[in-house]
Amino acid sequence: MIIAVSGKGGTGKTMVSASLVRILAATGADVLAIDADPDSNLPEALGVSVSGTVGEVREQLKRDTAAGRIPPSANKWDILDYRIMESITETDDFDLLVMGRPEGSGCYCAVNTMLRRIIENIAENYDYIVIDTEAGLEHLSRRTTQNVDVMMVVTDPSKRGILTARRILELSRELEIKFRKVFLVLNRVHEGDLEKLEIDEDLEVIGVIPEDPLVSRYDMEGRSLYELPEDSAAFRAIKKVAGKILSL
Numbered sequence: 443m444i445i446a447v448s449g450k451g452g453t454g455k456t457m458v459s460a461s462l463v464r465i466l467a468a469t470g471a472d473v474l475a476i477d478a479d480p481d482s483n484l485p486e487a488l489g490v491s492v493s494g495t496v497g498e499v500r501e502q503l504k505r506d507t508a509a510g511r512i513p514p515s516a517n518k519w520d521i522l523d524y525r526i527m528e529s530i531t532e533t534d535d536f537d538l539l540v541m542g543r544p545e546g547s548g549c550y551c552a553v554n555t556m557l558r559r560i561i562e563n564i565a566e567n568y569d570y571i572v573i574d575t576e577a578g579l580e581h582l583s584r585r586t587t588q589n590v591d592v593m594m595v596v597t598d599p600s601k602r603g604i605l606t607a608r609r610i611l612e613l614s615r616e617l618e619i620k621f622r623k624v625f626l627v628l629n630r631v632h633e634g635d636l637e638k639l640e641i642d643e644d645l646e647v648i649g650v651i652p653e654d655p656l657v658s659r660y661d662m663e664g665r666s667l668y669e670l671p672e673d674s675a676a677f678r679a680i681k682k683v684a685g686k687i688l689s690l
Contacts, residue, residue: 444592446592474537498529591622649686
């Protein structure tokens with residue numbers, strides 16, 4: 443199963459992604475986490491150091507080709523696939539692949555094209571793939587999440603956040619990107635917030651995550667969110683979300 447976690451910036455999608463990876467890995471499943479956000483915050487949230495990114499692999503291949511270190515007859519895609527597999531960070535619990543970005547001001551489209559190819563090539567090697575997408579709607583317009591089973595849209599309890607979720611759903615329909623399920627996750631919810639929100643019927647809320655001071659404290663201290671205690675309010679809520687996904 444491929445799960446994409448989406449939403450506008452600052453809504454907590456990386457926290458949700460990291461917690462999902464932790465919960466799914468605890469079942470004994472083979473899990474691949476993909477950080478598809480150019481800002482690359484997922485490694486820190488998971489408490490993992492990475493030595494390279496897909497963007498860096500691509501740039502190095504371009505340099506090697508220009509310098510004549512790769513024969514003209516060589517299949518560049520085969521070489522790229524091999525190097526990308528080498529760039530996957532393996533841990534005892536899960537594997538992690540960071541997309542990164544091309545050097546300089548180059549378009550991010552090439553890396554997104556590789557993301558689609560990577561998912562197609564290695565999806566069968568894992569029970570679950572969790573993708574922390576880039577903020578906003580670009581991953582939809584570039585079709586990097588077209589092979590996703592479950593799209594989870596994380597939002598804060600604000601009208602603007604709900605509007606972004608609505609746009610993600612509308613754009614996926616406009617582009618004919620078919621997900622098995624699209625869910626809304628409300629994060630940083632205070633008592634009384636839900637009563638003020640008007641949520642469309644076709645935006646199915648799969649979970650409500652309360653405001654959790656522990657998450658803010660871990661962020662301020664630079665601590666891995668993978669280490670959140672299991673009895674923390676946020677982690678308990680995400681565990682319920684994971685349970686619903688596993689039952690699909």
